[in-house]
Amino acid sequence: MPALLIHIRPLLAQSLALCLLATLAPCACGPSPSRPETTKGAPMAAVGRFDPGLGGAISYPTRLTFGSDGSVLVSDVKAGAVFGYHGGRRTLQLSGLGKPLGIAVAGDLLLVGSQARGAVDAYDTAKGKWVATLGKFGVPNAIAVATDGEAAIVDSAADTVIVVGPAPTFKTRLRLGGTGSGDGQFRFPVAVAIDADRIAVADQGNHRVQVFDRSGRWIFAFGHAIPAEATSRADMRGGMTRIQGIAFAGDTIAVLDAYHSHVQVFDRQGKTLGWLGRGGDCETCIGLGLDLAADATGHLWVTDPERGRWIALDAQGGLQP
Amino acid sequence: MKSHPYLICFGAALGLWTASAHAIVQAPHDPAHGVSCADCHVAYAGVNDPAAAQGVAGAGSTSSSLADPMQSWTDGEWVEGVVTIQSGANIGQFRTITANDAQVLSWAQPLPAPLAVGDTYQIGKATQRTIETRCKSCHNPTGVAAATSDVGLHIVGDGTIIGCGKCHEPHNIQPNSGPTQALIRQEIRWPTANAVTAYPSGGTNAFIRPATHDGVCESCHTQTDYHRNNAAGDHSHNASTACTDCHGHKSGFLAQCTSCHAIAQDDGNGVPIGGRRAMMGEFPTTTAHAHFGANLGSSCTVCHSQASHKDGYMDLIDPDDGSVMFTFTKWTDLNSDPDVSTFCMHCHDADGAKRLSTPFDPFGNGNAPPDVASRFKGTLQWQEWYGDQCFGSEGTMRQVNSHHDIGSGDQALSGAKVECLNCHGAHNVSKEKPLADPNATTATWTGTTNEFCISCHAGGSGPVAPAMPAGVTPPTVPLRAMASCGYNTAPWWVEYTYANTAHGGNSKRGWPGYSGAPAYNMNCTTCHDAHGSYTPTNTTGNPYMIRDGVDGTAQVDDGAKTLGFNGPPFTTFGLSRPVTIGISGLNVGWGGGQGLCSACHASYQAAYDWHDYCTACQSCHGHGQSWGEYDFGGGNHSAPCQ
Numbered sequence: 035m036p037a038l039l040i041h042i043r044p045l046l047a048q049s050l051a052l053c054l055l056a057t058l059a060p061c062a063c064g065p066s067p068s069r070p071e072t073t074k075g076a077p078m079a080a081v082g083r084f085d086p087g088l089g090g091a092i093s094y095p096t097r098l099t100f101g102s103d104g105s106v107l108v109s110d111v112k113a114g115a116v117f118g119y120h121g122g123r124r125t126l127q128l129s130g131l132g133k134p135l136g137i138a139v140a141g142d143l144l145l146v147g148s149q150a151r152g153a154v155d156a157y158d159t160a161k162g163k164w165v166a167t168l169g170k171f172g173v174p175n176a177i178a179v180a181t182d183g184e185a186a187i188v189d190s191a192a193d194t195v196i197v198v199g200p201a202p203t204f205k206t207r208l209r210l211g212g213t214g215s216g217d218g219q220f221r222f223p224v225a226v227a228i229d230a231d232r233i234a235v236a237d238q239g240n241h242r243v244q245v246f247d248r249s250g251r252w253i254f255a256f257g258h259a260i261p262a263e264a265t266s267r268a269d270m271r272g273g274m275t276r277i278q279g280i281a282f283a284g285d286t287i288a289v290l291d292a293y294h295s296h297v298q299v300f301d302r303q304g305k306t307l308g309w310l311g312r313g314g315d316c317e318t319c320i321g322l323g324l325d326l327a328a329d330a331t332g333h334l335w336v337t338d339p340e341r342g343r344w345i346a347l348d349a350q351g352g353l354q355p
Numbered sequence: 356m357k358s359h360p361y362l363i364c365f366g367a368a369l370g371l372w373t374a375s376a377h378a379i380v381q382a383p384h385d386p387a388h389g390v391s392c393a394d395c396h397v398a399y400a401g402v403n404d405p406a407a408a409q410g411v412a413g414a415g416s417t418s419s420s421l422a423d424p425m426q427s428w429t430d431g432e433w434v435e436g437v438v439t440i441q442s443g444a445n446i447g448q449f450r451t452i453t454a455n456d457a458q459v460l461s462w463a464q465p466l467p468a469p470l471a472v473g474d475t476y477q478i479g480k481a482t483q484r485t486i487e488t489r490c491k492s493c494h495n496p497t498g499v500a501a502a503t504s505d506v507g508l509h510i511v512g513d514g515t516i517i518g519c520g521k522c523h524e525p526h527n528i529q530p531n532s533g534p535t536q537a538l539i540r541q542e543i544r545w546p547t548a549n550a551v552t553a554y555p556s557g558g559t560n561a562f563i564r565p566a567t568h569d570g571v572c573e574s575c576h577t578q579t580d581y582h583r584n585n586a587a588g589d590h591s592h593n594a595s596t597a598c599t600d601c602h603g604h605k606s607g608f609l610a611q612c613t614s615c616h617a618i619a620q621d622d623g624n625g626v627p628i629g630g631r632r633a634m635m636g637e638f639p640t641t642t643a644h645a646h647f648g649a650n651l652g653s654s655c656t657v658c659h660s661q662a663s664h665k666d667g668y669m670d671l672i673d674p675d676d677g678s679v680m681f682t683f684t685k686w687t688d689l690n691s692d693p694d695v696s697t698f699c700m701h702c703h704d705a706d707g708a709k710r711l712s713t714p715f716d717p718f719g720n721g722n723a724p725p726d727v728a729s730r731f732k733g734t735l736q737w738q739e740w741y742g743d744q745c746f747g748s749e750g751t752m753r754q755v756n757s758h759h760d761i762g763s764g765d766q767a768l769s770g771a772k773v774e775c776l777n778c779h780g781a782h783n784v785s786k787e788k789p790l791a792d793p794n795a796t797t798a799t800w801t802g803t804t805n806e807f808c809i810s811c812h813a814g815g816s817g818p819v820a821p822a823m824p825a826g827v828t829p830p831t832v833p834l835r836a837m838a839s840c841g842y843n844t845a846p847w848w849v850e851y852t853y854a855n856t857a858h859g860g861n862s863k864r865g866w867p868g869y870s871g872a873p874a875y876n877m878n879c880t881t882c883h884d885a886h887g888s889y890t891p892t893n894t895t896g897n898p899y900m901i902r903d904g905v906d907g908t909a910q911v912d913d914g915a916k917t918l919g920f921n922g923p924p925f926t927t928f929g930l931s932r933p934v935t936i937g938i939s940g941l942n943v944g945w946g947g948g949q950g951l952c953s954a955c956h957a958s959y960q961a962a963y964d965w966h967d968y969c970t971a972c973q974s975c976h977g978h979g980q981s982w983g984e985y986d987f988g989g990g991n992h993s994a995p996c997q
Binding site: 093129135149175221224241259263265266267 | 389391392393394396397398399404405439447448449450464482484485488489491492493495496497498499501508719720721
């Protein structure tokens with residue numbers, strides 16, 4: 035991905051203006067996301083910061099995703115921007131986005147859900163152009179894109195997940211959810227994952243994950259609130275207090291719990307395999323984990339905005355039963 | 356806001372309450388708002404929680420207690436913490452600790468089997484930071500309580516985190532400030548103790564906006580300069596405002612620049628001198644500002660430190676190493692400082708603000724500081740004669756540099772002085788509007804580029820030196836108008852309306868019935884670079900800050916006036932081309948094939964037969980010559996100086 039700094043001044047929804055500030059000019063940045071180098075054994079996590087220090091660009095790394103070239107893309111809801119990193123350098127800056135929440139890469143396009151705009155927009159980052167608005171959403175909290183180009187968009191305010199077809203039409207194909215606690219209903223969904231045959235929704239208010247097939251048929255749910263009478267680790271299995279992120283990672287489903295600052299890993303049937311990460315004040319401890327994304331190397335990345343950083347957890351070697 | 360009260364069972368997860376109490380919970384953390392007990396009160400804080408302590412069970416341990424002779428705990432220090440058994444028959448079992456003394460922990464619900472000597476264990480106990488995290492798991496920009504998420508952790512001087520529960524009472528069950536006042540406790544708790552009130556006796560519970568020493572902040576603060584929790588110290592500091600007006604929750608109660616400087620303040624106590632300037636309004640919010648991102652926040656500290664701020668001063672710090680370069684009490688003091696431009700140049704140079712991790716993106720908005728420092732390097736200094744010398748040295752001579760006189764050496768030579776801040780506001784500069792009003796430099800310049808230049812280069816008449824904006828000093832040799840040769844307007848300045856000159860957009864030559872030649876609104880900066888004429892290939896610079904390369908595309912006029920005007924496109928130049936401006940003795944080389952004027956007026960020789968003998972265009976054509984002044988001839992002052 036070429037280095038690109040773009041400033042976007044959202045005017046009206048139909049007249050989003052783009053102003054190319056500087057193109058193809060690599061910016062000199064501080065330490066920035068690159069592949070974590072972890073070794074087996076403690077610690078099973080790597081930590082990095084997004085442009086740390088005075089005057090750094092990122093103030094609140096919120097949602098995170100990966101480009102097809104391995105670049106790391108991060109939304110910053112407070113800076114109103116999306117930043118991209120590749121090879122240890124910042125390569126993308128889309129600013130003036132309002133309050134960007136969910137982001138996802140769809141081919142050559144970057145999909146950005148902006149709470150301030152109440153919309154999900156598609157940007158051609160190579161050309162520095164706004165391309166399309168996929169639709170209006172109250173709180174477009176998370177976006178996931180399947181390999182066939184279909185995108186699942188979480189609208190937390192409407193308790194729904196919208197599935198749209200691939201570019202360029204992004205035609206709405208499915209509408210999942212509705213407010214409630216029954217099968218297929220959500221209470222404040224906050225994250226979504228999609229693969230070739232499944233859509234998994236982080237149903238925060240119901241303390242569970244719901245899994246659908248790609249046609250929108252509800253398959254099953256797993257997870258529960260941790261019981262008040264819990265006294266053993268066995269009681270914790272499947273327990274979810276504040277589920278915040280979800281990712282398909284190989285044959286597993288990883289779930290980030292912001293309350294507990296850990297990631298619980300499940301098999302395809304929703305059985306707990308173990309946990310990754312922990313809260314606290316240690317170097318690799320997760321503070322407030324706000325998003326979870328799996329990269330191609332088996333690492334699970336967690337954004338930690340209160341500390342302006344990311345934590346990459348070794349999903350293969352760090353799992354604690 | 357009405358709520359549906361319901362019973363809650365207090366757990367120990369948040370570390371705020373003792374176990375097994377019942378009370379009525381009120382909005383907003385109630386079922387009517389989608390909040391249940393299990394959303395906040397979790398039996399065990401986390402499988403992988405870091406161990407606050409660990410050890411091995413010793414003799415005397417039972418299914419309800421653990422004895423560890425190697426410990427020397429403080430009584431009660433682990434109450435509400437969780438002990439997890441990590442080996443033996445009870446592996447994986449955990450219990451909430453209800454009591455402890457120096458070497459024994461105890462809990463309520465017995466383990467499945469008695470502990471054996473040698474069983475390992477660890478203790479976890481929620482810290483203030485983890486409590487904060489749990490609150491923020493809803494109160495974050497993506498969370499269900501996003502509307503109340505823009506708050507920062509309360510951090511005290513040694514880095515200690517003060518948990519939310521010390522000031523907030525989430526159940527709204529005791530008399531507190533209520534949801535509209537952020538559920539502030541009636542009795543604030545000490546940071547280092549659990550339920551111990553810090554609220555001073557006799558306080559009137561004014562919650563947020565306090566009278567003297569009975570507010571929320573004063574409850575705990577005993578070492579501050581102002582508003583301690585007793586009558587000692589200074590309670591007059593901004594007494595009419597709430598602490599949070601300046602020390603906002605958003606910044607973790609640290610005073611942010613933007614908190615104090617949002618509005619002009621002068622409480623009449625003379626501190627700081629002149630009050631506070633409402634500089635927030637100087638920053639444009641609708642443009643991609645060079646100094647302003649989406650979040651001003653810490654951007655101020657790129658250029659300022661607060662080291663001496665409490666003493667009434669403001670510092671400008673070196674963008675490269677953070678050292679203090681200038682200290683001032685009022686921003687207008689900077690106008691009298693001879694070297695403030697050096698501060699700007701330490702960032703606007705080849706290495707940017709190199710002390711930062713992003714030296715070419717100091718404000719985190721993608722705007723790189725342009726390198727203008729290198730443009731001021733030209734060494735050319737010469738004696739400039741005003742006006743024509745057709746009758747000898749009649750004009751005024753002064754010392755001139757190849758760039759504006761911002762450096763000490765330049766100023767010593769010419770006697771003139773201008774600093775970066777005379778042209779560019781430090782706060783209001785943006786990529787789209789880089790200029791400030793020279794007469795009010797906290798305001799953005801809204802006029803044209805030429806009007807901006809003329810605001811200094813307006814010239815004057817007679818012996819009176821032209822007026823300069825505040826802080827700008829003209830050359831020591833007064834600029835005088837010269838009457839000889841009809842030069843009522845010396846070449847250096849323009850006292851007539853520039854737009855009506857030959858290079859102006861309203862040139863009379865373009866009027867109907869006149870020559871029919873096109874008129875172009877030509878910016879001064881087409882030929883001049885205000886930052887100087889130095890380039891790597893021209894290290895001395897040019898006279899008059901002429902650009903090394905001039906693009907005559909928009910203004911091309913081939914000068915072949917005798918052949919008539921056909922309108923654009925003209926047949927000659929129009930592409931960027933290098934310009935050679937030299938000095939021979941006292942003569943500036945304007946003309947010739949590589950001169951400035953011929954970049955656009957390539958066929959100047961065909962326009963007038965005398966042109967064959969002269970390449971000194973400025974000898975007859977003044978700067979921005981009026982249409983009647985040797986533009987085409989025939990004006991009131993058409994007589995050539997010869």
